[in-house]
Amino acid sequence: MIDVSKYHGTGNDFIVVDADHPVASRRRFAIDHCDRTDGISGATGPTGADGVLFLALEPAFDPPRVIMTLVQPDGSVASMCGNGARCAAAWAADRTDRDEVMIDTPAGTRRATVGDESVTIEMGTPRFDPAFVPLARDDPMVEEPLCGLTVTAVDTGVPHAVAFVDDVDAVDLAAVAPDVRHHEVFPEGANVTLASAHPDGGFRQRTFERGVEGETRSCGTGAVAIAAVARRVGRVEDDRLTVRPPGGDLTVSFEGEVASLSGPVVHEFDTELSAAHARHA
Numbered sequence: 001m002i003d004v005s006k007y008h009g010t011g012n013d014f015i016v017v018d019a020d021h022p023v024a025s026r027r028r029f030a031i032d033h034c035d036r037t038d039g040i041s042g043a044t045g046p047t048g049a050d051g052v053l054f055l056a057l058e059p060a061f062d063p064p065r066v067i068m069t070l071v072q073p074d075g076s077v078a079s080m081c082g083n084g085a086r087c088a089a090a091w092a093a094d095r096t097d098r099d100e101v102m103i104d105t106p107a108g109t110r111r112a113t114v115g116d117e118s119v120t121i122e123m124g125t126p127r128f129d130p131a132f133v134p135l136a137r138d139d140p141m142v143e144e145p146l147c148g149l150t151v152t153a154v155d156t157g158v159p160h161a162v163a164f165v166d167d168v169d170a171v172d173l174a175a176v177a178p179d180v181r182h183h184e185v186f187p188e189g190a191n192v193t194l195a196s197a198h199p200d201g202g203f204r205q206r207t208f209e210r211g212v213e214g215e216t217r218s219c220g221t222g223a224v225a226i227a228a229v230a231r232r233v234g235r236v237e238d239d240r241l242t243v244r245p246p247g248g249d250l251t252v253s254f255e256g257e258v259a260s261l262s263g264p265v266v267h268e269f270d271t272e273l274s275a276a277h278a279r280h281a
């Protein structure tokens with residue numbers, strides 16, 4: 001058995017594993033323990049998770065560094081996760097008593113700042129260039145019809161197909177998202193993110209995530225994608241806006257073209273999980 005923690009960032013929930021613990025098959029570990037009916041359990045029974053964050057803390061650096069690897073419920077590895085990086089920063093801050101942490105991800109090194117109410121992560125510059133998203137074509141995709149949606153494709157560390165609709169709740173996301181997520185124009189697939197204007201400002205959000213293969217309660221790269229696309233197509237000019245997924249509000253800010261993501265993080269519980277079965281999978 002190994003010690004693990006469970007965290008969530010606005011409802012996007014993760015099992016957090018210190019990378020020092022021996023887990024021979026991270027893929028098998030994630031598939032088994034993220035399962036919503038048979039996976040990791042808290043006091044009230046099985047919770048499962050949207051992914052496993054394997055975190056290698058390097059406390060000797062100033063600020064401390066964390067190498068973050070997100071393995072998703074289907075066993076795939078994602079190059080970035082906005083909410084996961086915020087949870088990783090909170091985990092590292094608990095262990096180092098430092099409020100600034102550098103998170104190393106396959107998408108780049110991102111600075112995180114941990115406050116009492118909120119954790120902020122720098123998210124880099126959203127990119128529309130087809131080589132970055134990536135897209136299987138030479139031109140950016142900006143407000144184009146695709147599988148019944150009007151889609152803009154953007155890379156915020158991972159690919160998002162963003163569509164603005166009148167009311168995110170009026171869309172059957174589980175029905176419309178898979179065709180976009182697997183469309184041949186996205187050679188590595190895409191997360192499918194819907195947005196609609198909120199009466200109090202900012203945008204409501206729903207995201208169907210690649211790797212989860214379903215809707216999550218929040219998606220940080222998706223929130224940044226909405227803000228970046230809204231600015232690109234002229235829906236807003238603001239440098240700071242609220243994006244509201246079902247799990248709680250997130251703030252996206254821009255300094256120039258560089259985005260940051262802020263919102264609450266919750267440490268749910270600690271427990272032990274079997275890693276032995278994973279070694280033989």
Ligand SMILES: N[C@@H](CCC[C@H](N)C(=O)O)C(=O)O
Pocket residue numbers: 012072078079080081082083084158159191209210211212216218219220221222
């Ligand atoms: N929930 C995450 C995004 C995780 C990665 C995504 N599922 C992918 O495979 O691209 C977030 O908060 O950004």
